[in-house]
Structures are given as C-alpha cells and as structure tokens.
Amino acid sequence: MPTFQDIRLLRINYLRGPSIWTYRPILEVWLDLGELEDHPSNAIDGLNERLTAWLPDLVEHHCGVGERGGFLQRLEGGTWMGHVLEHVIIELLNLSGMPAAFGQTRETSQRGIYRMVFRCPEEAVARVSLEQGHRLLMAAINDQPFDLKAAVQAIKTAIDDRYLGPSTGCIVDAAGERRIPHIRLNDGNLVQLGYGAAQRRIWTAESDQTSAIAEGIAQDKDFTKRLLASCGVPVPQGQVVESPEEAWEVAQDIGLPVTVKPSDGNHARGVTLELTREADIKAAFALAEPEGSEVIVERFIEGIEHRLLVVGGRVVAACKGETVSVTGNGKSTLRELVDVENQDPRRGIEQEYPLSPIDVQAPAVRLELHRQDVTPDSVIEAGRSVLLQRNGNMAIDCTDEVHPDVAYFAQLAAKIVGLDIAGMDMILKDVAQPMAAQGGAILEVNAGPGLLMHLKPTAGAPRPVGMAIVDHLFPREGAAHPGRIPIVGIAGTQGNAFIARLVGWLLQLSGKLTGVASSEGMFLADRRTQTSSAAHWAGAHRLLTNRLAEAAVIQTNARSILDEGLAYDRCLVGVVTDMDGFEQLADHDIHEAAQMRRVLRTQIDVVLADGAGVLNADNEQVAELGELCDGEVLLYSLDADNPRLAAHRAATRTEGASGEGRAVFVRGQQVVLATGAAERVLGTLGALSLPGGQRPDTAALLAAIATAWALDITPDLIAAGIKTFEYTA
Structure with a gap:
C-alpha cells in the first residue's frame, strides 16, 4: 500500500461573525490534497473501515443525503479527502463534549485545492480540533496507529482552557435563545450581552448590577451575619x-x-x-x-445544608446537600473504597461535573477521619460507615418544595446585603416547612454563586437559571429587540464613507448618540476619535463595545467579509451600493464580478425582519439581493424611469407588512421619496448641498437619504441635516 503525503493546510482563517458560509463563527481552511486528489475515499484500501472503527458515530452524520448513515454512503461511494476531514473534525468535537454539526467543503478553481469550514465558537479549540482531525485522517489513509483518546483529551483541554465556564455559558446560551447577541471581552468569563448602550455585562454569575459594596459585605461572613440578624433574619x-x-x-x-x-x-x-x-x-x-x-x-445548627438561588429578588432554584461516606466490606482500605466512589460518573475535576473527586489527603477529609479514628490505610470493617464530607455536596434539586416562608427569608437576605444575584446557604431540616418552626438559619450569602448544581443536579430536574438571569437583565416587557441598538451596515466601494458619516450625522440629529466606523476613521457623536480606517472587524467591534453608542453605522467591504466576517450578528438596515472590486480578491478565488453576489449578500442576509435592505437599483446584481432580505427593501436610483424601480414601487412589501415598496430617486433636479404611487419631493439637488455649496456624489447622497428614511428619520429632518452636515474626508 502506498504512503501518501500529508494534506497541506495552505491557509487557516477564523471568521468571527456572519460570512459567506454561515451566521456563526467558523474556521476556514484552504487544503491542498496533492496526490490524494486522485484517490477518493473508496480508492484507498481499508480507509473507510479504519475511520468507522475509530469513529463509529460517523453513522449519525446525515451529510447531504439527509438521513442517518448519509455520510457513510458518501464514503462508500467515494468522496474527496477535504470532505472527509470536515466530518472527522466534527465528530472529534462531538466526542469532546462540544456538539458540532455544521461544516462545508467546496472545491476552488485550482485542481486539488479546497476550502473546508466547520463551526466552532472558540478559535483556539477550532485550531486544536483541526490539528487532531488532520492527524487522524492521515493515520487512517496510511494505515498507521492513532491515539484517539489522546486526541479527544487534547480538544477537551483546549475547551477547558478557552471555553466559557458552565455558569457563564448557560447565561450566554439563554441570551442566544432570546436573540440577544454577546461579545466575549476577555479570555475568562467577562461577557457583554447586547451592543453599545443597550449592553449588560456578566462575569460568571455576577452582573453589572451587582454592587461592589454588596459583594464586599457578602465576603465578610461575620459582618453579613450581624447585618442580617439586625434585620430579623435568623442566623447562627x-x-x-x-x-x-x-x-x-x-x-x-x-x-x-x-x-x-x-x-x-x-x-x-x-x-x-x-x-x-x-x-x-x-x-x-x-x-x-x-x-x-x-x-x-x-x-x-442541626439540619441539611441548602442552597437557594435568588435572582432579581426572586428564588429561582434550590438544592440540598448530602453527606459523603463509604461503607466498609472488611477487606478494602478506606483509600480503596474512596477510589471506587470516585468512579461515580458525576465526579470529575472539570467544571462540567457537579461533584468533585474525593481526596483522602485533603485537610478537611483528614480531619473527619481523625475524628473517627480512621486513616486512609485502615481496613474498614464490614457494614461500618465512614463519613468523609459533611458539606459541599449540594446537588439535589428541591426547587418545587421550597416553603414561601423559606423563600421570603432568602429574598430578604439578598435585599439586605444588596445583591441582585445571590446564592443563599441555609441550614434546614425540611425546606418545605417554615423557618422558625424548624430552627433554620441562613449561614452565608454568596455573591457570584456557582450555577452548576442547578444545571446538573445529581437528582431532580435541571433549572433554567441562565434564562432567569437573562430575564432579570433584559425584562421581557422591555424593548422589541433586547440588547440591540440600531445598526446600519454599509457594504460596497462607491462613496460608502460619505454615506456612513452622513447617516451617522442624521441619526445623531434624531436624538441618538451615534458611533461611526468607516474607512475615514472612527467617530462618536460626529467627533473623530480615530484617524486610521475603522472599516474592518476590529473597528466595528470597538464601536459595539462602547457603552455610549446608542446607534452604530458600520462600513465594510468584500475583503473584510471574506477575511473576518461581520462584527455583528444582525443589523437594522443593510446597505449595498455596488459589487465592484473583484479584481483585488483573486486570493479568495474570486475572478469575476458575478462571484461578488455570494460575498455581498452577507450584508443583506443579516437584516432583521423589521429592518430594511437599501439597494442600488441602477446595478442589477445589487437590486436582485432584495429577494434575500428578511425585512423591507428600499431602492434608490439616479433614474426615475428605472424599470426595477417601477416594479418595486408597485409591489406589496413582503412578510405581511402593509403598504407598497419605497424608493428614492432623482427626477430632473428633484430628489423624490416614493411609497408606491405616492411621492414627496425632498428638495432639489442644489438645495440639498452641504454647507458652503459642496455637492456630494448624487448616488451616495441618495443611498444616505434612503438609509435615513429606512430608519424612520423624518424627511424634514433629513433635508435639514444634509444642509448642516460639515463633511471633510
């Protein structure tokens, strides 16, 4: 059997936002199959058998066939190695505890060169998964040994090092369920939920509403106890x-x-x-x-330790503890009995496990053993129970049993300390009975409480504590799009910096403190804060993390979309002016204008359903993007008789919205705003000049006017704003 050279990884690029592939972060890899281009999966003896022996769950991959076993059918029928690598990586991620499903592999215009992508929320994890998947595939191709367990462990280690902890992760996942975007602000668990001025921040189970004073009080257990006692809360x-x-x-x-x-x-x-x-x-x-x-x-105080989670003044989850002990058999040492106990699948050192392993050398355990005149090497007689831990094992859910009186004291204690999110340690004989009747007490009030015990209880139902925290931070009766500010995304090359800055100025006049990230720099409230270009992912990211920004206008281009993806998941208004510039994108295998549609459609794909796409009707390819828009479509044109304009004005808006299509165009020297057959003259081109009589590019001016109109800025304010816009490049 011949030995094949390794598949070459020509380029590895992490796309952190919506791209030509998907809405979510992915790793894009350019592959050179080399001689393997002539050897699909059914042409290498034993390859498929080796792959399925190592990765039996490949049978669950539907692939393009659309049914269980679909990918195996592709293997047996013969598929190329880029496609095989995609599925190997996805399965390794699944084995490592990070569910994965999305991947694609596409050939390029060069023979043997492919672009392969797979979805992964963390770049470091994605790169380790690629490395291990590449090694596994080459081992399978060349019939060489491979340590699958070590490969999975390497990915798990990367996940543990880089992925959000379980408490933060459950909050972020809950935010995602409510369509609230998130931005990770550091390598730890500091996460921004939402954009700009609408954002909230969390750090594990603390929020930006968690008072530093309250946290300081909670850390001082003695002072907390005295403070609670002074307010009538029972404490020991x-x-x-x-x-x-x-x-x-x-x-x-x-x-x-x-x-x-x-x-x-x-x-x-x-x-x-x-x-x-x-x-x-x-x-x-x-x-x-x-x-x-x-x-x-x-x-x-005699009783069982309980943990009640209070969020926003309400008990949302409760669990109780149990002591940990082992029972002797007359043969095994205590150490051996503990080793058996540690095989419990609920125990592990990673954060995903609700129970930690028992360490017989830990000081607390040694003290308990000393109190019972036992050492780790003692042989425990049959039937004797040896206590190892009296606390720290609260993982039995009891939320539905909490008595209103117990909940009242937990909620009162959180208010007294001043915590919006608190873990209340209580000693109770029965959580279903009133506090006083059983002599119960509050032991501690904890800021930033761990949530894993409520997410993965050892007994009872998991509780949606992440959603409780998200609902606390973003009440459901609040904004239609919680956590979002109006975002305008502008893609193309023709006058887009001017469009971005004029739209930013008009939004500012409408009452929103507006940030602009453009090729002419960064602006906040029309003040330039950065002179170098900000028309890229990093520039937009800085703007979206700025807590002052009540609206954002973000300029992008085809290269940024291909290299980085968009910095935001959705926008209120998406603008595409043209499809120029393919000549500079040969390194992305783009060689003709028609290929630009797949790139620039990304800007329209992310428009919200109640938002709008603003498109240049004078460019047929651009205008055709309207069919991809989830929201309303506004067209602009230099020609009042443009046939696409006429058809659009006569068409009823999609998605059940009332009214006819809106458009902005020039007739003679007049700029006209049209809704169906109804028209309103905004002003003449001469009258809509900038201060000092400066005449902007007409197409760019129309695009900015259409965008402002899509944002529900009134025509009168648009006209006045243009005349007062002092533009310098």
Whole structure:
C-alpha cells in the first residue's frame, strides 16, 4: 500500500461573525490534497473501515443525503479527502463534549485545492480540533496507529482552557435563545450581552448590577451575619476568633457542638461542622485560617445544608446537600473504597461535573477521619460507615418544595446585603416547612454563586437559571429587540464613507448618540476619535463595545467579509451600493464580478425582519439581493424611469407588512421619496448641498437619504441635516 503525503493546510482563517458560509463563527481552511486528489475515499484500501472503527458515530452524520448513515454512503461511494476531514473534525468535537454539526467543503478553481469550514465558537479549540482531525485522517489513509483518546483529551483541554465556564455559558446560551447577541471581552468569563448602550455585562454569575459594596459585605461572613440578624433574619450565633485557644473558649461559651469556618471563604473550603472536642476545634481553626482573613466559631445548627438561588429578588432554584461516606466490606482500605466512589460518573475535576473527586489527603477529609479514628490505610470493617464530607455536596434539586416562608427569608437576605444575584446557604431540616418552626438559619450569602448544581443536579430536574438571569437583565416587557441598538451596515466601494458619516450625522440629529466606523476613521457623536480606517472587524467591534453608542453605522467591504466576517450578528438596515472590486480578491478565488453576489449578500442576509435592505437599483446584481432580505427593501436610483424601480414601487412589501415598496430617486433636479404611487419631493439637488455649496456624489447622497428614511428619520429632518452636515474626508 502506498504512503501518501500529508494534506497541506495552505491557509487557516477564523471568521468571527456572519460570512459567506454561515451566521456563526467558523474556521476556514484552504487544503491542498496533492496526490490524494486522485484517490477518493473508496480508492484507498481499508480507509473507510479504519475511520468507522475509530469513529463509529460517523453513522449519525446525515451529510447531504439527509438521513442517518448519509455520510457513510458518501464514503462508500467515494468522496474527496477535504470532505472527509470536515466530518472527522466534527465528530472529534462531538466526542469532546462540544456538539458540532455544521461544516462545508467546496472545491476552488485550482485542481486539488479546497476550502473546508466547520463551526466552532472558540478559535483556539477550532485550531486544536483541526490539528487532531488532520492527524487522524492521515493515520487512517496510511494505515498507521492513532491515539484517539489522546486526541479527544487534547480538544477537551483546549475547551477547558478557552471555553466559557458552565455558569457563564448557560447565561450566554439563554441570551442566544432570546436573540440577544454577546461579545466575549476577555479570555475568562467577562461577557457583554447586547451592543453599545443597550449592553449588560456578566462575569460568571455576577452582573453589572451587582454592587461592589454588596459583594464586599457578602465576603465578610461575620459582618453579613450581624447585618442580617439586625434585620430579623435568623442566623447562627457566632464570634470571630484569633487563635485556636480562643476558638475553644468561644465554643464553650456558645455551646457545643460548633462550626469553625473562614470569615470570607467560598465553596465550603475550610469549613468544619459539628465539633465537640477541643483538639478537633483547634485543628479546624488551622484548617480555616488559610482560607480567609479571619476565623469564625459559630453554634452548629442541626439540619441539611441548602442552597437557594435568588435572582432579581426572586428564588429561582434550590438544592440540598448530602453527606459523603463509604461503607466498609472488611477487606478494602478506606483509600480503596474512596477510589471506587470516585468512579461515580458525576465526579470529575472539570467544571462540567457537579461533584468533585474525593481526596483522602485533603485537610478537611483528614480531619473527619481523625475524628473517627480512621486513616486512609485502615481496613474498614464490614457494614461500618465512614463519613468523609459533611458539606459541599449540594446537588439535589428541591426547587418545587421550597416553603414561601423559606423563600421570603432568602429574598430578604439578598435585599439586605444588596445583591441582585445571590446564592443563599441555609441550614434546614425540611425546606418545605417554615423557618422558625424548624430552627433554620441562613449561614452565608454568596455573591457570584456557582450555577452548576442547578444545571446538573445529581437528582431532580435541571433549572433554567441562565434564562432567569437573562430575564432579570433584559425584562421581557422591555424593548422589541433586547440588547440591540440600531445598526446600519454599509457594504460596497462607491462613496460608502460619505454615506456612513452622513447617516451617522442624521441619526445623531434624531436624538441618538451615534458611533461611526468607516474607512475615514472612527467617530462618536460626529467627533473623530480615530484617524486610521475603522472599516474592518476590529473597528466595528470597538464601536459595539462602547457603552455610549446608542446607534452604530458600520462600513465594510468584500475583503473584510471574506477575511473576518461581520462584527455583528444582525443589523437594522443593510446597505449595498455596488459589487465592484473583484479584481483585488483573486486570493479568495474570486475572478469575476458575478462571484461578488455570494460575498455581498452577507450584508443583506443579516437584516432583521423589521429592518430594511437599501439597494442600488441602477446595478442589477445589487437590486436582485432584495429577494434575500428578511425585512423591507428600499431602492434608490439616479433614474426615475428605472424599470426595477417601477416594479418595486408597485409591489406589496413582503412578510405581511402593509403598504407598497419605497424608493428614492432623482427626477430632473428633484430628489423624490416614493411609497408606491405616492411621492414627496425632498428638495432639489442644489438645495440639498452641504454647507458652503459642496455637492456630494448624487448616488451616495441618495443611498444616505434612503438609509435615513429606512430608519424612520423624518424627511424634514433629513433635508435639514444634509444642509448642516460639515463633511471633510
């Protein structure tokens, strides 16, 4: 069997927004198959068998066939290696816990050169997946060994390193369900939901409504407890101590048993419960001291630890804990029994697991074992139960059982501390009973609470806590498009910088603080903030993250769409002026004007259903993009008798909207706004000159007027705005 040279990866490009391929981020790879161009999948002995042995779930890939086993049919019938690589990568992502489905492979005008893409929300993960998929495919082609487990682990590691944590991820996913866009602001879990002035920010389960003062209060457990007690919230009696000796003295004063814990720790680290012996209390002090700035001794309250999640003043989820223990068999050591317990599929070191592995060498576990006169190497007699952990295992959902009185105190405590999102640790015998009757108490109020216990409980139903937080940040009775500001996207080459700046000026006059990202720089409220070109992904991104921007006008071009994708997922108005410039895009395998349609349609594909596409009727290819627009279409033309204009004016708007097509055109020297047969003269070209009599390009002027009209800016304001627009390139 011949050995084939590796498929060459000529170019790897991550498209971070809508592109010619899809609306979502993808990795685009240019492949040179080399000699494999003459060897499809059915021409290499044993290839298909090796692939399906390593990746049996390839049978679930429908591919273009549209049914289970579709891709296997393609393999058996003979398909090219770029297509095979696409499916191998998708399956590796699936095995790594990141569901993937979208991919495409297209040949180019050069024989053996293909463009292959697959969807992945994180560039680093996509690149590792490509590397591992490429290695697997070449191993299968050349009948060489391949470590599938190591490949999957490499991708999992990249996901753990780069992907959002489960708490942040569930909020972002919920925002996506409500069509609220998001922008990741750092390599961690700081995420912007929405654009510009309509944005909100989250950091794990904290929001930009989470008060720094409230967070500081919550971190000081002793002060929090005193504050809650002063407002009538039941809390355990306790006191800050400075030494092991003082801890024992205070414990005797309070009354045994007691709990010893750090004053500002989290995740139950350094907390030891139900202590009665002097030696154990002093040992617990040493355990708690490194975990916080101070140590608290407080009266132990009998019951089960519960966690209630309060969002926006309302309890949205609750779970309860359970102790962790192992039962002896008379043969195995405690260490061996724990090893068996750690095989529970709910336990793992990654954030996706609701329970952590048990470490018999952990100080808290060692203290519990000491209290029971047991060591990790002790053989535990048959039937004896050894307690390992008393807390930190809250993962049993009990949301539907919460008594209104318990919910009331949880909500009250969140308000007293001042947290909009709070995890309330409560000790209760029964969450379905009132607090006072069972002697329950609130132990801690936590800012930025983890959400995994509610997303993946070990028992009971998962709770939509991410959606609860999104609904808190973006009330459903609010804006029609929560998190969105009016965005105008302008694509093409003819006068587009002028169009962008004039539209920005008109939006500013209409009362919206407007940002403009154009080839002439960045502008905010008509003040230039950047002189270099901002007509690219990075420029638009900076504008969309600016909390001052109440509207945005963003200029782009074909190369930016091909190289980067759009910086926004949807826009209110999309403008295409022309399809020029194919001569400069040979590196993207574009060699004729007709190919520009596939590129520039991206600008119209992203128009919102209640938005509008503004198109140049004097260019047939541009005008034909109207059939792809989800919203209204406005045409503009230098010719009042343009037949496409006439047909459009007579046509009823699509998607059930009332009225006839709108258009802007020139008749003689008059600029006319038309809705069906109705016409309104905006003014003469002479009267619509800029200050000082400067005459802009007429086509660009019409495009700007049509765009402003699509934004519901009144004709009178449009005319006045043009006359006051001071334009300098």
